[in-house]
Amino acid sequence: MLPTLAIDIGGTKILGALVQGKEVLASHTVATARSDGPDDWIAQAAELASGWRGDYARCGVTVTGAVHNGLWSAMNPKTLNIPGKYPLAQRVSSVFDVPATLCNDAQAAAWGEYCFGAGNHKDLVFLTISTGIGGGAVVNGKLLQGQSGIGGHFGLLLSEDGSVLEDTASGNWIAAEAKRIGLSGQAPEVFAAAAKGNVQADELIDESAARIARLCHNLQLIFDPAVIVIGGGVGLAPGYLPRVQTKLKTLPDRISSTLARAALGANAGVLGIAALANLQTTHGD
Numbered sequence: 400m401l402p403t404l405a406i407d408i409g410g411t412k413i414l415g416a417l418v419q420g421k422e423v424l425a426s427h428t429v430a431t432a433r434s435d436g437p438d439d440w441i442a443q444a445a446e447l448a449s450g451w452r453g454d455y456a457r458c459g460v461t462v463t464g465a466v467h468n469g470l471w472s473a474m475n476p477k478t479l480n481i482p483g484k485y486p487l488a489q490r491v492s493s494v495f496d497v498p499a500t501l502c503n504d505a506q507a508a509a510w511g512e513y514c515f516g517a518g519n520h521k522d523l524v525f526l527t528i529s530t531g532i533g534g535g536a537v538v539n540g541k542l543l544q545g546q547s548g549i550g551g552h553f554g555l556l557l558s559e560d561g562s563v564l565e566d567t568a569s570g571n572w573i574a575a576e577a578k579r580i581g582l583s584g585q586a587p588e589v590f591a592a593a594a595k596g597n598v599q600a601d602e603l604i605d606e607s608a609a610r611i612a613r614l615c616h617n618l619q620l621i622f623d624p625a626v627i628v629i630g631g632g633v634g635l636a637p638g639y640l641p642r643v644q645t646k647l648k649t650l651p652d653r654i655s656s657t658l659a660r661a662a663l664g665a666n667a668g669v670l671g672i673a674a675l676a677n678l679q680t681t682h683g684d
């Protein structure tokens with residue numbers, strides 16, 4: 400069977416890959432030009448894939464934001480500003496000229512980790528702590544997408560004070576808080592400063608980890624998954640997962656979660672959407 404073209408459009412980067420089963424045969428990455436718009440991001444993806452024309456039979460496109468009935472919209476414009484409801488299915492079909500499967504990025508990554516990664520075909524919850532906070536869940540062996548495609552959007556959960564979780568714990572939040580206290584750079588630079596002993600940077604990361612630990616506690620009670628898989632640039636940053644695990648230890652053992660690093664790393668989304676595209680081809684659903 401010909402490989403699948405898999406595209407992952409996130410708030411920070413666009414990844415294009417040629418995928419066969421659990422193998423990424425080739426891939427290219429480019430930074431998401433955040434001030435551009437969906438037409439430009441799809442054009443960037445097409446440029447990444449230009450060397451593979453004729454080498455794929457179908458494509459899967461996974462994006463930050465909600466996808467429903469072929470339309471792409473932002474749940475949180477601060478993560479990536481997709482104006483209105485963008486006709487993603489129509490645009491992808493005309494640019495790549497093969498059957499297309501579309502899905503939210505964290506849902507696709509959840510499926511990838513279920514099929515080929517840390518989930519090992521056991522029910523799981525997936526969390527990406529990245530530009531925003533994305534999520535997905537596989538329940539009774541099926542990917543939870545919901546009636547309007549937003550199943551798993553845990554980053555949009557409301558806190559007591561009405562704030563949105565990802566605006567108080569994501570990579571964007573870490574960077575914004577760092578700037579507010581006079582530290583420069585994005586989340587990676589804040590982790591580097593903490594590693595060099597900067598107490599304020601360490602406290603920011605710890606605050607994010609504490610909020611994610613509380614989220615894991617709540618998700619365990621809702622889904623009771625075999626494992627909560629953590630991915631994303633922040634989620635996979637050195638020392639972050641142990642901080643979450645330490646904070647989870649304050650919960651009663653019988654409901655504490657088993658946490659695991661995303662085994663597929665940055666490839667979870669492209670491997671997941673390619674698997675979903677193959678399922679669609681096989682079952683025609």
Ligand code: BMX
Pocket residue numbers: 408409410411462463464465472473474475476478479480503504505527528529530531532533534552554555565
């Ligand atoms: C936001 C939302 C989710 C996404 C998550 C992580 C938008 C544009 N995105 O909660 O759909 O899964 O961020 O996004 O509303 P990432 O770009 O950090 O992977």
